Amino acid sequence: xxxxxxxxxxxxxxxxxxxxxxxxxxxxxxxxxxxxxxxxxxxxxxxxxxxxxxxxxxxxxxxxxxxxxxxxxxxxxxxxxxxxxxxxxxxxxxxxxxxxxxxxxxxxxxxxxxxxxxxxxxxxxxxxxxxxxxxxxxxxxxxxxxxxxxxxxxxxxxxxxxxxxxxxxxxxxxxxxxxxxxxxxxxxxxxxxxxxxxxxxxxxxxxxxxxxxxxxxxxxxxxxxxxxxxxxxxxxxxxxxxxxxxxxxxxxxxxxxxxxxxxxxxxxxxxxxxxxxxxxxxxxxxxxxxxxxxxxxxxxxxxxxxxxxxxxxxxxxxxxxxxxxxxxxxxxxxxxxxxxxxxxxxxxxxxxxxxxxxxxxxxxxxxxxxxxxxxxxxxxxxxxxxxxxxxxxxxxxxxxxxxxxxxxxxxxxxxxxxxxxxxxxxxx
Numbered sequence: 001x002x003x004x005x006x007x008x009x010x011x012x013x014x015x016x017x018x019x020x021x022x023x024x025x026x027x028x029x030x031x032x033x034x035x036x037x038x039x040x041x042x043x044x045x046x047x048x049x050x051x052x053x054x055x056x057x058x059x060x061x062x063x064x065x066x067x068x069x070x071x072x073x074x075x076x077x078x079x080x081x082x083x084x085x086x087x088x089x090x091x092x093x094x095x096x097x098x099x100x101x102x103x104x105x106x107x108x109x110x111x112x113x114x115x116x117x118x119x120x121x122x123x124x125x126x127x128x129x130x131x132x133x134x135x136x137x138x139x140x141x142x143x144x145x146x147x148x149x150x151x152x153x154x155x156x157x158x159x160x161x162x163x164x165x166x167x168x169x170x171x172x173x174x175x176x177x178x179x180x181x182x183x184x185x186x187x188x189x190x191x192x193x194x195x196x197x198x199x200x201x202x203x204x205x206x207x208x209x210x211x212x213x214x215x216x217x218x219x220x221x222x223x224x225x226x227x228x229x230x231x232x233x234x235x236x237x238x239x240x241x242x243x244x245x246x247x248x249x250x251x252x253x254x255x256x257x258x259x260x261x262x263x264x265x266x267x268x269x270x271x272x273x274x275x276x277x278x279x280x281x282x283x284x285x286x287x288x289x290x291x292x293x294x295x296x297x298x299x300x301x302x303x304x305x306x307x308x309x310x311x312x313x314x315x316x317x318x319x320x321x322x323x324x325x326x327x328x329x330x331x332x333x334x335x336x337x338x339x340x341x342x343x344x345x346x347x348x349x350x351x352x353x354x355x356x357x358x359x360x361x362x363x364x365x366x367x368x369x370x371x372x373x374x375x376x377x378x379x380x381x382x383x384x385x386x387x388x389x390x391x392x393x394x395x396x397x398x399x400x401x402x403x404x405x406x407x408x409x410x411x412x413x414x415x416x417x418x419x420x421x422x423x424x425x426x427x428x
Contacts, residue, residue, distance in 0.1 A: 044174050045270065046335050048181065048190065049263070056187040058263030059131060062254035063138040063191060066128075068247045070114040070142045077235025078103050078151050078228070080368050084292050085231065086155025093214070100152060100209065102220040102228045111146040115139065127255075133188060140195025147202030149209050161208050169201040234373035241377070241384035245391060245410050249403050252395045265400040267336060268346035275324055276354045295369050302369065310362040317358040325351045342400055349404035356411035363418045372425065379417050383410055 049057050082103050089095040122128045122135050153161045176193045180186060209215050250269055254262040295302035324331065328347045332340055367376040387410040394402030 044177050045267070046337060048177065049267065049335070050337050051181055052184050052187045052190070054263035055259040056184055056263075058254065058259035058261070058266060059134060060138075060187065060190055061250055061266035062259070062262055063131070063134045064141075064194075065247050065250040065254065066135060067118075067138045067142055068243065070111075070118065070139065071145050072236075072239050072243050072247075073114055074107050074110045074142060074146045075236075075239065076106060076110065076229075077232030077237075077239060078107070079154075079239075080235045081232040081373075082151040082228065083155040084368070086152060087157070087292055088296070090156050096156075096213075097215050097218060098220065098224050099228065100149070100215050101218045102224040103151070104149075104217065105220050106225060106228060107146045111143055114142060134191055137188060137191040137195055140192075141198040144195065144198025144200070144202035148198070148205045150205075152209055152213075152215075153205075156213070161205070165201045165204055165208075168204075169197040172200065173197045234377040235368070238373075238377040238380045241380035244384035245387035245407075248388060248391055249407060252391050253400055253403050256392070256395050257399055261342060261400055264340050264342040265346050265403065267332070267340075268343045268350055268404070271324075271331060271335070271347055272350035272354055275321065275351065276357050291366075291369050299370070303366070306362050306366045306369070310359070313361065314359045317355055321351055321355050321358075346400055346404045349401070349408055353404075353407045353411040356408070356415040360411075360415045360418050363422050364414075366422065367418075370425070375421060379414065379421065383414050383417075386410075386413070 052060075082099060085099055086096055089099075118135065118139055122132045128135055148165075150162055153159060173193060176196075177190065180189045180193065210217075250262065250266050253265045291302055291305065294305065325348055328344050328351070329339070332343045332347065336343060364376065367373070367379075387406065390409065391403060391406045394406045396402070398405070
């Protein structure tokens with residue numbers, strides 16, 4: 001513990017006072033956001049699970065995993081590429097407006113194309129046609145996510161707007177669930193409420209960009225659109241690859257088992273995702289634009305900061321993850337209201353994969369900071385090519401347990417590859 005505190009102090013001193021202030025402020029905003037947005041599901045998750053039952057819960061989880069693919073398409077690679085571009089030219093209003101207009105034009109076009117693809121799949125594939133309304137109602141989240149300019153707020157380092165809007169959305173979601181979902185027959189209200197919240201926050205996000213930042217949408221020139229597509233391409237391919245072995249986990253369980261088992265497994269995924277992202281994702285988002293600026297001025301300093309931050313997160317995970325592993329039984333009992341062996345075993349296996357993700361998070365991010373997007377993309381594409389068939393093979397052979405085991409293997413592989421890749425990169 002003493003060595004961890006010493007490492008944190010050393011890293012703190014490496015960053016300039018002004019940069020520290022911005023990063024800490026944004027980290028605080030995003031941490032409050034994540035604390036509330038994850039605390040609210042902790043409150044609401046047991047209620048939903050018990051009211052609608054594991055089968056309907058599994059169906060909704062499957063639908064959410066399905067529409068997540070469309071979110072990947074509409075996000076393209078802008079969460080990284082556009083964030084980085086805006087962070088480097090945010091004082092030049094005309095450039096920021098050009099980036100914003102080009103990105104939004106592409107995202108809206110991709111959302112429209114996604115809607116057409118959804119309609120075709122739901123109409124022609126029996127598994128989706130039988131519960132078509134669940135998928136249609138769930139798709140509203142894709143439209144809301146398309147509108148929400150999280151990449152703009154990250155690039156301008158105004159994370160407070162992200163926090164405020166998501167907190168408002170989270171409160172609306174929880175209150176609406178308690179008010180409208182009273183029994184198994186109300187399960188359709190869950191995707192409807194979720195999509196409505198996404199739409200509300202997306203529209204409010206656009207309003208803030210127009211009103212408070214003075215940005216106006218101008219139909220973009222072809223060259224600007226092409227530039228944004230080119231800048232985000234490697235990240236997009238990487239995101240597709242990453243989600244090929246993340247989102248596909250719940251999707252594969254839903255395809256190869258049944259809604260009840262999907263419900264049990266998806267609960268374990270949600271708990272593991274909480275351990276993986278809170279508060280790591282907040283710090284990662286807050287650090288990325290600032291680390292990009294530091295790298296632009298001093299490459300070796302940026303590398304050293306990344307290494308220190310990564311070591312801090314590894315030490316912290318070694319303290320807390322074993323506690324989650326040991327008390328998985330109690331955690332599942334508190335959330336689900338009973339002893340569910342499927343969820344407990346899945347959670348314990350997924351916690352191992354969470355350790356690999358946390359131990360690798362800032363190394364992976366640094367490939368983007370230093371412009372090695374092609375390497376970043378290649379790592380995840382290769383792992384997707386290996387991991388995707390592995391997920392389906394092990395899920396087919398060992399059900400939900402096979403899905404969790406494949407996750408450990410994939411994340412462990414990415415950790416090893418990224419570790420040695422970063423060691424080979426030389427900076428002048």
